[in-house]
Amino acid sequence: MFPGATTDREAASYVVVGAPLDATTTFQPGTRFGPDRIRRFSESSDDYDHRTDSRFTELGVHDAGDVHPWDDVESYLDHLAAELRGITFDDAVPALLGGEHTVTYAGVEAVDPDVLVVLDAHLDLREDYAGNPWSHACVTRRTLDVVDHAYVIGARTGSAAEWERAEADDVTVVPPENVGEWTRSVQDGDILPGEDSSVYLSVDIDAADPGYAPGTGTMEPFGLSPRELRDAVRAVAPHADGVDVVEVNDRDDGQTAALAGKLLREFVFTHAHAATRRD
Template identity: 75%
Template sequence: MFPGATTDRDPASYVVVGAPLDATTTFQPGTRFGPDRVRRFAETYDDYDHETGSRFSALAVHDGGDVHPWDDVKAYLDHLAAELRSVVLNDAVPLLLGGEHTVTYAGVDAVDPDTLVVVDAHLDLREAYDGNPWNHACVTRRALEDLDIDRAVIVGARTGSEAEWDRAAAGDVEVVDPEAAREWLASLDPRRFADGSTYLSVDVDGLDPGFAPGTGTMEPFGLAPRTVRDLVRRIAPHAAGFDVVEVNDRDDGQAAAVAGKLLREFVFHHADAAAADDV
């Protein structure tokens, strides 16, 4: 169980769902261990959050356990989307723990947002990778073209094929490179995301691997944890779903620790904004 996620399912405002998919990781496998590892390394965090003045255990979070995968990736994603859709239909926010980044497709399918905001080192805009359109390197392309989201904002991207960069030049994609991320955040008008729903996905390889080495495809020159934290805080009030993905077991817990912290930051700031709206 994710620490502090002690609320029963029916009254929950947030539901944690693990998706330990590890089918298409292209370099270092191990994302099957991601959900449990994130839960484990979140155990040391204090319940109280000074920034928002709230306690995680008081924010109606439920841990629904893991949805275990099988070898048919597309069938699994459809099943996972159905599980997450039941969370949405119960007026709760799904919090997805990956697993490889492919699981984001299920989260977007369930939430049906207008905008996908992704923290990622990679563009993930391939039509297929090694002939497989359901590879984790294709997830943002699948969301744009199969799920009909209006646009994708990819923050932290610093690598991609030539064809991916060509696709990124289209009007429905915005790429914010790591050097520009802090300025982008500082100038961001929150109303840009307030008119429609948003889904927020954090691939931990978007961070510099010096901070989060436990991930499958490390890419140097990435984002600092504080930048990603501030992005989560800024986007959370306008998001209808969240995931953190690509954590594996190849480090001493750094990637899992930051992933668990980011999930908590999302909940604290989403709930704080919701409470302010109710006043």
């Protein structure tokens, strides 16, 4: 169980679901261990958050366990999306723990947002990778079949074809050096849509510089600091109806999983605080 996720499912405002998919990782595998590691290395986090003056155990978080994958990735994503859609039907926010980044497609299918915000080192805009359109290297491209616009925050690598696709009107790429400015613009209300529109937030942990988060499959130097990731999550959270944290594996001493867990907690604290202020 994710620490502090003690609310009954029927009363939950946020429902954590693990998706330990590890089918298309292209370098270092191990994302199947991601959900359990995020839960484990979140155990030391304090219940109380001084910034929002709230306790995680009082914010209505439930952990529904894992939806275990099988070999047919597309079929698994359909099933996972159905599970997550049940959460949205109950007016709760799905919080998905990956697993490889491909699981984001299921989250987007369930929430059906207007906008995707993805923190990621990679563009993930390939039409297919090694002939597979459901590779984790294609996930943002697949979500563009659902969303109107994708913001790829912190991206610093991609193929020539991906960079060409990123020039289209439905994609905005924010390089690492501009993420702080983008975050401030979101906080000022200048970028994301208003209350009548929906946003889904995906945090690929490799958006972080590998010096901070080495426990991921495809490390990419020159990335974001934990504080930059935190600030971006805080900025987007009030707008979001779903969230995931993905691409954590078991190839470090837990620092990547600890960061992932902290970012999920920052999302919940901020989202709940914003909802209270709106009420």
